[in-house]
Amino acid sequence: xxxxxxxxxxxxxxxxxxxxxxxxxxxxxxxxxxxxxxxxxxxxxxxxxxxxxxxxxxxxxxxxxxxxxxxxxxxxxxxxxxxxxxxxxxxxxxxxxxxxxxxxxxxxxxxxxx
Amino acid sequence: xxxxxxxxxxxxxxxxxxxxxxxxxxxxxxxxxxxxxxxxxxxxxxxxxxxxxxxxxxxxxxxxxxxxxxxxxxxxxxxxxxxxxxxxxxxxxxxxxxxxxxxxxxxxxxxxxx
Numbered sequence: 001x002x003x004x005x006x007x008x009x010x011x012x013x014x015x016x017x018x019x020x021x022x023x024x025x026x027x028x029x030x031x032x033x034x035x036x037x038x039x040x041x042x043x044x045x046x047x048x049x050x051x052x053x054x055x056x057x058x059x060x061x062x063x064x065x066x067x068x069x070x071x072x073x074x075x076x077x078x079x080x081x082x083x084x085x086x087x088x089x090x091x092x093x094x095x096x097x098x099x100x101x102x103x104x105x106x107x108x109x110x111x112x113x114x
Numbered sequence: 115x116x117x118x119x120x121x122x123x124x125x126x127x128x129x130x131x132x133x134x135x136x137x138x139x140x141x142x143x144x145x146x147x148x149x150x151x152x153x154x155x156x157x158x159x160x161x162x163x164x165x166x167x168x169x170x171x172x173x174x175x176x177x178x179x180x181x182x183x184x185x186x187x188x189x190x191x192x193x194x195x196x197x198x199x200x201x202x203x204x205x206x207x208x209x210x211x212x213x214x215x216x217x218x219x220x221x222x223x224x225x226x227x228x
Contacts, residue, residue, distance in 0.1 A: 004157070033214060042204050042218030043158070056215050090158065094214060102148065103216065105158040 002027075004093050004106035012112045013081050021076040021109045025093030032074040033103060034066060035090040043090055049074050050096065078111075086113045116141045116207045120219035127195045128227050135190040135222045137205030147188045148206040148216070149179055158204070164188065175199070200226045 005024045013019050025032050031050045035043035045058035049068035068074045072093075078085055088110050092103035121136040139145060149161040162173025169181040175198075179190045188205060205219040 031214065033216075035216075035218075040221075042220050043216075045215045045217070048214055058215065092158075092216075102160050102163055103214065104160075105150075107155075107157040 004091055004104050006089075006091050006106040006109050008109060009107070010110045010112075012114060014114050015081055015083060017081050018077065018079045019081060019111060021078075021089050021091075021111070023074045023076070023091030023093075023106060025072050025074070025091075026104050029093035029095055029104070030072045031094045031096055032068060032072065033092045033094070034074070034076045035092065036060070037088040037090055037108070038084075039087070046076070081113045083113050086111060116145060116209055116217050118205050118207050118217055118219035120203075120205050120222050122222050123220065124223045124225070126225040126227065129197055130194050133190075133192040133195045133199065133224065135203050135205075135224070137188045137190065137219060138186055139188060139205070139207045140186065141207055141209065143209050146208045147179075147181060148208070149173065149177070149188075149190050150204045150206055150218075152202040152204065152221075154201075161190070161203075195224075195226050197226050197228070200224055 004026050007022045033048040034046040037043040046060050047057040048055050052068045063079045065077045088108040090108045091106045094103045095101045117140045119138045147164040150158040152158050161177050162171045164171045164181045172178045177192050203222045207217045
């Protein structure tokens with residue numbers, strides 16, 4: 001079992017550009033959550049996808065959007081990048097919400113906005 | 115609304131001595147509580163979780179935590195620190211009726227000296 005995988009590992013963008021990050025959940029998991037971890041801070045919840053729909057959203061602007069595919073993998077899109085979007089973006093997968101099972105995290109994608 | 119406060123941003127211990135990481139939480143409902151560890155350039159790993167069963171929870175690598183409802187605390191301890199315990203530790207809360215949104219504390223950086 002490969003666990004949760006994310007791509008790319010690192011990327012560098014400039015202000016105003018758009019970026020897409022990808023996540024494949026752990027085998028047997030169908031729920032994907034995304035978190036943003038700024039330097040020196042704890043992760044902040046962005047949103048969660050289940051059955052290809054956004055089920056819950058944190059306090060992030062509409063520039064942050066996502067998608068879940070039928071194979072449960074997910075993408076996080078960020079438009080009109082700002083310097084403050086520089087962070088480690090973490091993907092977590094879990095069984096269906098309400099199962100009580102914990103979330104498994106991927107290694108993250110380090111985004112730098114110049 | 116739920117929140118988590120980690121009372122120490124940095125903790126320094128000598129190898130072989132006890133470790134105590136303090137966490138207080140605020141929750142409107144009966145929460146689930148977790149401790150995650152993050153080693154440099156690695157993903158978040160679950161140490162232990164509390165989900166309304168036994169108040170003393172044992173985790174991996176010799177860590178344990180005690181849920182104290184009267185004090186709204188969930189402190190993490192280990193009797194004897196090892197060099198490999200040097201990492202960032204996060205206390206996390208999840209509402210039981212939540213679709214799975216995790217609320218992270220700001221983190222405690224643990225340094226272990228020989």
